[in-house]
Amino acid sequence: MKDAFGSPQSLLILGGTSEIALATARRLVARRTRTVWLAGRPSPALEAAADHLRELGADARTVSFDALAPERHEEVLGKVFAEGDIDLVLLAFGVLGDQARAEEEPLAAVRVAQTNYTGAVCAGLVCAKELRAQGHGSLVVLSSVAGERARRANFVYGSSKAGLDAFAQGLGDALHGTGVHVLVVRPGFVRTKMTSGLKEAPLAADPEAVAEAVETGLRQRAEIVWVPGALRAVMAVLRHVPRGVFRRLPV
Ligand SMILES: NC(=O)c1ccc[n+]([C@@H]2O[C@H](COP(=O)([O-])OP(=O)(O)OC[C@H]3O[C@@H](n4cnc5c(N)ncnc54)[C@H](OP(=O)(O)O)[C@@H]3O)[C@@H](O)[C@H]2O)c1
Numbered sequence: 001m002k003d004a005f006g007s008p009q010s011l012l013i014l015g016g017t018s019e020i021a022l023a024t025a026r027r028l029v030a031r032r033t034r035t036v037w038l039a040g041r042p043s044p045a046l047e048a049a050a051d052h053l054r055e056l057g058a059d060a061r062t063v064s065f066d067a068l069a070p071e072r073h074e075e076v077l078g079k080v081f082a083e084g085d086i087d088l089v090l091l092a093f094g095v096l097g098d099q100a101r102a103e104e105e106p107l108a109a110v111r112v113a114q115t116n117y118t119g120a121v122c123a124g125l126v127c128a129k130e131l132r133a134q135g136h137g138s139l140v141v142l143s144s145v146a147g148e149r150a151r152r153a154n155f156v157y158g159s160s161k162a163g164l165d166a167f168a169q170g171l172g173d174a175l176h177g178t179g180v181h182v183l184v185v186r187p188g189f190v191r192t193k194m195t196s197g198l199k200e201a202p203l204a205a206d207p208e209a210v211a212e213a214v215e216t217g218l219r220q221r222a223e224i225v226w227v228p229g230a231l232r233a234v235m236a237v238l239r240h241v242p243r244g245v246f247r248r249l250p251v
Contacts, residue, residue: 007032008087008138008218012080014065014123015093016040017049019192020142023207024090024214029058031215033088037080039065040093067093067119068111073126081130088218089127091120091141091168095157096194102156109156116160121167128171131180138181140214141168145188145226148235151251172223183217185210187227201251203228 011028013021016038025036036058040046046062053060065076080086094116102109124139131137146154147161165184172182187210189201210227217225226232241249 009033010035010037010085010087012037012039012077012086012089012127014039014067014089014091014127016062016065017043017045018092018094018142019194020187020190020207020210021090021092022049022052024140024211025053025058026056027208027211027215028088029053029056034059035084036060037063037086039063039076039080041066065123067115067123070119070122073122077123077126077130081134085134085137086127086130087137089131089137089139090214091124091127091139093119094142094161094194096154097157099154099156112156113160113163116157117163117167120164124167124171128175128180128182132175132178134180136179138183138218139168139171139175140183140185140218141165142210143168143184143186145186145231145235148186149239149246152247153251169223181218181221183214183222184224185214185217185227186224186231187213188231190227203231203234 008028009032011025011033013025015021017040036053038046038050038060042064050060050062063076063080095112097108097112102112127139131139143165144161146158147165150158150162168182168184175182187205189195189204190210191204191206205227213225213227
């Protein structure tokens with residue numbers, strides 16, 4: 001259960017090696033979060049992330065989870081919830097993919113869509129069911145500004161995030177009044193291993209900035225946060241730029 005200050009005591013991260021998720025975990029562990037489940041594909045990086053959180057004082061555990069194996073989500077995540085209430089689920093897994101390759105090999109695009117969208121739909125619904133049964137908790141979904149308006153340069157990723165974003169908003173409405181809160185997070189370019197080697201976009205942020213926005217959004221029970229906040233105004237304009245112009249913009 002959240003403590004008297006509203007801080008989550010227990011956290012479940014889906015995508016346990018995500019740099020944004022781990023920055024958020026570090027921030028929450030420095031507050032009051034004690035139990036952290038890192039769900040992800042088994043790897044030395046997943047275990048190292050758990051070790052690091054233990055050094056910070058958390059009771060960190062790992063669990064094998066693959067977004068591309070939705071048929072196993074109920075069993076895998078059900079076991080985590082069976083160990084005790086989860087105050088916060090952070091849905092952080094995702095792949096950027098390679099747009100040029102996706103256009104040549106449609107199955108590569110399918111893999112991006114299945115990870116970012118259908119994998120998240122399944123895991124999100126499984127967690128929502130568990131949170132609803134608890135009667136409390138928050139689900140934070142890492143969407144992206146890329147889903148706000150698909151760009152020619154990465155429309156496979158962008159469309160998967162657009163689907164995820166719409167799904168998460170609808171899920172938030174479905175859970176309204178149940179005690180469960182859904183927060184959709186729309187970061188712009190974040191400096192993590194997902195974007196390493198790419199040309200930095202304007203308003204680029206560090207994972208810690210996303211972590212801070214998540215914490216503030218949770219405290220305010222916000223439904224959507226942009227990181228940085230200025231992106232909200234930028235996208236309000238870009239959303240209405242005519243297609244012919246938008247297509248030629250260097251975004
Ligand atoms: N970085 C950005 O600019 C940015 C901007 C907006 C939104 N986002 C979103 O924020 C989220 C976190 O991104 P990040 O920047 O923290 O990237 P990251 O460090 O590369 O993390 C991505 C995570 O997704 C996991 N993952 C990928 N495929 C998976 C699968 N099939 N099953 C389970 N886990 C899988 C990775 O696990 P493995 O260790 O097993 O690969 C890793 O934990 C993503 O959803 C991303 O789309 C990122």
